[in-house]
Amino acid sequence: MSVSQADFTRAMMDAGQPVPDGLTDHLGQPAGRRFSVYRNNVAVSLTEAMHSAFPVISKLLGKQNMDGLAGIYLRRHPPSSPLMMFYGAEFPTFLEGMEQLKHLGYLGDVARLELALRRAYHAADAAPIAPEALGALPPDALLDTRLELAPAVQVLRSPWPLHAIWRYNTEDGAPKPAAQAEDVLITRPEFDPIPQVLPPAGAVWISALMAGATIGAAMEQAAAENEAFDLGATLALLLQGGAVTGLNSKG
Amino acid sequence: MLDAAAHDTLPAAPGVGYKPQHFAQITAGSGAVKWLEIHAENYMGGGGRPLAQLRHLAERFAMSVHGVGLSIGGEGPLDADHLARLKHLAGWLNPASFSEHLAWSTHDSHFYNDLLPLPYTDASLQRICDHIDQLQETIGRRMLLENPSSYLAFAESTWAEPEFLAEISRRTGCGLLLDVNNVFVSASNLEFSPQGYIDAFPLDKVGEIHLGGHDEDDDGQGRPLLIDSHGREVADPVWALLDYTLAKSGPRPVLIEWDNDVPDWPVLEAEAARAATALERIPA
Numbered sequence: 135m136s137v138s139q140a141d142f143t144r145a146m147m148d149a150g151q152p153v154p155d156g157l158t159d160h161l162g163q164p165a166g167r168r169f170s171v172y173r174n175n176v177a178v179s180l181t182e183a184m185h186s187a188f189p190v191i192s193k194l195l196g197k198q199n200m201d202g203l204a205g206i207y208l209r210r211h212p213p214s215s216p217l218m219m220f221y222g223a224e225f226p227t228f229l230e231g232m233e234q235l236k237h238l239g240y241l242g243d244v245a246r247l248e249l250a251l252r253r254a255y256h257a258a259d260a261a262p263i264a265p266e267a268l269g270a271l272p273p274d275a276l277l278d279t280r281l282e283l284a285p286a287v288q289v290l291r292s293p294w295p296l297h298a299i300w301r302y303n304t305e306d307g308a309p310k311p312a313a314q315a316e317d318v319l320i321t322r323p324e325f326d327p328i329p330q331v332l333p334p335a336g337a338v339w340i341s342a343l344m345a346g347a348t349i350g351a352a353m354e355q356a357a358a359e360n361e362a363f364d365l366g367a368t369l370a371l372l373l374q375g376g377a378v379t380g381l382n383s384k385g
Numbered sequence: 386m387l388d389a390a391a392h393d394t395l396p397a398a399p400g401v402g403y404k405p406q407h408f409a410q411i412t413a414g415s416g417a418v419k420w421l422e423i424h425a426e427n428y429m430g431g432g433g434r435p436l437a438q439l440r441h442l443a444e445r446f447a448m449s450v451h452g453v454g455l456s457i458g459g460e461g462p463l464d465a466d467h468l469a470r471l472k473h474l475a476g477w478l479n480p481a482s483f484s485e486h487l488a489w490s491t492h493d494s495h496f497y498n499d500l501l502p503l504p505y506t507d508a509s510l511q512r513i514c515d516h517i518d519q520l521q522e523t524i525g526r527r528m529l530l531e532n533p534s535s536y537l538a539f540a541e542s543t544w545a546e547p548e549f550l551a552e553i554s555r556r557t558g559c560g561l562l563l564d565v566n567n568v569f570v571s572a573s574n575l576e577f578s579p580q581g582y583i584d585a586f587p588l589d590k591v592g593e594i595h596l597g598g599h600d601e602d603d604d605g606q607g608r609p610l611l612i613d614s615h616g617r618e619v620a621d622p623v624w625a626l627l628d629y630t631l632a633k634s635g636p637r638p639v640l641i642e643w644d645n646d647v648p649d650w651p652v653l654e655a656e657a658a659r660a661a662t663a664l665e666r667i668p669a
């Protein structure tokens with residue numbers, strides 16, 4: 135007669151399972167449809183969480199398809215923490231694993247961008263340096279300097295026109311995406327994360343900085359990938375985004 | 386209003402559940418609304434707009450932190466990471482009140498984002514008291530525990546809910562949060578007298594009252610099944626039950642919860658004004 139929480143969750147997450155014995159109405163009769171309130175609450179609240187977490191995916195697929203996918207996803211990957219703001223971390227890989235979505239190869243990266251924007255929105259605050267502080271360094275010292283970047287900063291590399299797809303689905307009158315690879319930088323100058331397209335090898339340079347490389351060492355990595363790497367243009371994106379929060383010239 | 390010392394208890398006045406879309410209007414003039422409640426879990430990111438808004442509001446209003454994710458009624462141990470996050474939030478915000486639910490939401494390290502029911506037995510009583518002791522020790526303050534809305538009963542239960550809550554309060558020293566809409570919903574769904582529930586409730590332990598809107602469905606057997614949806618105005622019979630409660634309890638902080646289909650600020654403020662009227666007409 136006793137209903138364990140394992141029994142309860144099993145039946146709650148699978149409508150094909152019978153309602154556990156021991157759950158009743160006020161007359162001691164089997165709970166029946168009353169149990170469906172919990173089945174429904176969990177599915178609806180997690181589905182709504184997925185819609186608000188991935189609005190562009192939802193728009194690309196349509197509400198009904200998104201509802202269906204969320205219904206599968208929430209059973210395969212229920213939240214692992216009460217911090218719903220970070221729910222959906224496995225959604226990009228999940229989308230890429232769906233056979234019937236294989237023709238929409240970009241969906242995984244679009245979901246990664248939406249996750250990254252959400253993480254940037256909630257990332258810790260950090261005060262940017264004055265850009266002049268960099269200009270004041272002699273050239274040799276500049277190359278040996280490491281840049282501390284704000285916790286909100288993120289870089290995504292994509293074989294798809296990732297930024298253009300995002301823009302086309304979030305901005306009225308944005309141009310239609312052209313077939314090209316795009317790397318995206320996310321900065322958060324104040325409270326709203328801003329995604330921008332990175333120039334060639336800019337993603338390599340910033341990723342190297344994030345891994346602890348000096349400006350010079352990161353430049354070598356970037357130039358090795360693409361000779362057209364433009365330090366000035368890439369650095370300007372970081373500085374305009376308030377993304378550089380410290381300079382470290384030691385070791 | 387800007388005296389921080391005035392914000393260490395909730396006033397016996399209306400408050401609302403804070404929604405970010407109302408930030409500008411609340412800071413411009415909050416009308417009948419005298420305090421604000423937040424869901425703890427929405428303010429556990431590293432920074433950004435949510436925490437900036439919260440810091441700003443906490444300088445102007447008494448704040449209540451309402452946890453929805455600790456799973457106090459869970460069979461397993463409390464999540465140590467989540468306890469630490471609650472401690473951190475309660476520490477820097479220093480809210481006027483902290484509350485959680487008589488419910489569970491986590492099982493086997495999965496969080497189900499809903500308040501799930503539990504049987505009222507000696508064993509569950511002991512477990513819940515242990516969890517509340519642990520929480521109160523961790524955050525270094527007394528908490529309020531909220532009564533749930535019920536859609537079904539457990540055959541194994543041996544305690545009535547008001548007595549169960551009273552015993553938890555007696556053993557742990559915690560206060561209680563009385564959700565009058567939940568009482569109304571449960572009373573309708575399980576066919577007991579809502580006034581009888583209030584009569585049996587330890588009203589001297591009540592530090593806060595909740596009100597919210599509910600929806601009506603049916604149980605598949607031709608009887609109504611009320612759903613605690615927080616998506617509309619408080620129903621008239623729930624306002625009447627509030628009057629009944631306040632006449633017995635005296636003035637209390639009264640919160641309007643509206644979490645789904647959140648209305649424009651004037652609609653929410655009007656609900657708070659109605660609560661102010663209810664507080665004003667408490668018989669002397």
